[in-house]
Amino acid sequence: MATPVLDKADATPEPGFADSPYITVTFRVRRFNPEVSAEATWQDFQLEIDPKERVLDGLHKIKWDLDGTLTFRRSCAHGICGSDAMRINGKNRLACKTLIKDINPEKPITIEPIKGLTVLKDLVVDMEPFFQAYRDVMPFLITKDTNEPTRERLQSAEDRERFDDTTKCILCAACTSSCPVFWNDGQYFGPAAIVNAHRFIFDSRDEAGEQRLEILNDRDGVWRCRTTFNCTDACPRGIEVTKAIAEVKRALITRRF
Amino acid sequence: MSTTETTPAGIGPVEGASVFTADNPAPVIEPPRKRTKKTPKSTRGNFEMYGWLFMRLSGVVLVVLVLGHLLIQLVLDGGVSKIGFAFVAGRWASPFWQVWDLLMLWLAMLHGANGLRTVINDYAERANTRLWLKGLLYTATVFTILLGTLVIFTFDPNIR
Incomplete structure (x- = not known):
């Protein structure tokens, strides 16, 4: 009896593989780099991704495998640090709490920095x-009590x-x-x-x-x-x-x- | 894993040398009226609260006043064709309709002016634009209110 190996599952699915959970998604990211150009532009990335993954996973794929210059904030990646708020398909959401399948992956997914704050680079704004x-x-x-409390402040x-x-x-x-x-x-x-x-x-x-x-x-x-x-x-x-x-x-x- | 398709972007190699470098970055676009440590200056007083309350209360009263006004003027008793000098003179002979019209004039003008003031505050970015727009607004409001009040109180039905 062979020991199950994980290699297979992790490997890139072959094109046309029927059971593949992966779909091709276009990420349309608003890029801005003041060291290159004063203009902000849209850039498209196409990636194979499981629709049950999050937008943040897609951004990671881009940053780690496609274009390391893509800049965005994220810390905990689990919806509690509040670093990765961005405008996804025109709505403010956390990239780490938004599943690809929930935002219509058939169309390009637009990703912009949040509005009303100075954009420093790509998706990073001045907070x-x-x-x-x-x-x-x-x-x-x-x-008003300036004394050091001697016990905890109780509350019903x-x-x-x-x-x-x-x-x-x-x-x-x-x-x-x-x-x-x-x-x-x-x-x-x-x-x-x-x-x-x-x-x-x-x-x-x-x-x-x-x-x-x-x-x-x-x-x-x-x-x-x-x-x-x-x-x-x-x-x-x-x-x-x-x-x-x-x-x-x-x-x-x-x-x- | 995947293919990259990049649209022509300002990122990456572009024709010719970029004028912007790490030491000479492009200017960033700052949002209008950014908050800093020194702003906003504290404005003690309850003016904004009274303004907000006034909008709600005058709105409720205006619904009655304006709908009643429209009903009387345009629908009841022959509709719009009955309106003439004699009709207005007859109505303003009664203090009730004088008060009604005066109240409607003041509430509607102040309600509208306050609404426009908030619109200007929301949308005019530069301090100078705000100043001029609000100046214009207040002048027009005061002029209309004074003129209307004057007419209601000094209306002379025997004018030739």
């Missing part, structure tokens, strides 16, 4: 303005549930870079910053909710939201972003009246 907005909402626990399950949805944010910028207000005016805080403010505003342990609400009451705060729901559609974590923004709006109004 600094995004993180600046994040910093501006003070995304950390603030208490209901109090934790209140902001559970917004704790899921991974700061991938898919929501902020899908927001038409943000595209035209980078001064707007953007959905991601508001989501992270929401996470602390509605945390019973935090005592700076008032301050954060004041920050978001600004000209470039929550009132610039046009409720287009692009952010909720884009969020790879399924956070109800627009709802969170609406809750901040409601908190601002009920605080006043």
Whole structure:
């Protein structure tokens, strides 16, 4: 009896091999290299790929086997680090959570950097303005008690549930870079910053909710939201972003009246 | 594993030497009004909140006012053909219709102006463009509101 060997399965399937799971997919990638040209251009790559694989696997195939100059961010590759948000077929998604079979592989799959941020190279954008907005909402626990706590800060399950949805944010910028207000005016805080403010505003342990609400009451705060729901559609974590923004709006109004 | 088919791209060998190098890279395209450490300047006050609330509340009131207005003017009692100087004069003899029209004028103008203000804020990128567009908008709004108010209050049915 022969020992099963894995070599065969890993080998490239022969053309016309009936049982092959591989299909030919065209990746149409938006390329930009400021060291070569000021113009961004589309470049097509054709690859044999299992449709059950992810877009990120396709990008890896390109980078590792076809064109090493292709530049993109990815770290964990499992949908939690938030590095590889990109515009796939015109929609912001995480490349590591998008399966090829789910985005119609018969047509070329377009891959662009996320919008509204400076493109540095290929799919890499300057995230600094995004993180600046994040910093501006003070995304950390603030208490008035200056003494070192002697025990953990307890919270009921209901109090934790209140902001559970917004704790899921991974700061991938898919929501902020899908927001038409943000595209035209980078001064707007953007959905991601508001989501992270929401996470602390509605945390019973935090005592700076008032301050954060004041920050978001600004000209470039929550009132610039046009409720287009692009952010909720884009969020790879399924956070109800627009709802969170609406809750901040409601908190601002009920605080006043 | 696969074949590469590249469209003519600015990447890779191009005719002639590129003017851009690692030391002399092409300029990147920055999005308009990028956020930095110093922006935005904090604007204490609740103006934006009141603006947002006003849009919702005036919208609800305007639905009643404007639909009622259209119904009276265009549908009921002979429709549009009945409208004339006498019809308007007759309506404005009653304080009820004066208040109705005044309210409709103010709410519709402020509602529209605030809506356009947000559109300008959303789409005009340069500070100067914003300034001029908003200046134009506010001038037109104030002019229309004042003129309309003046007419409603000083309307003289015996004018020759």
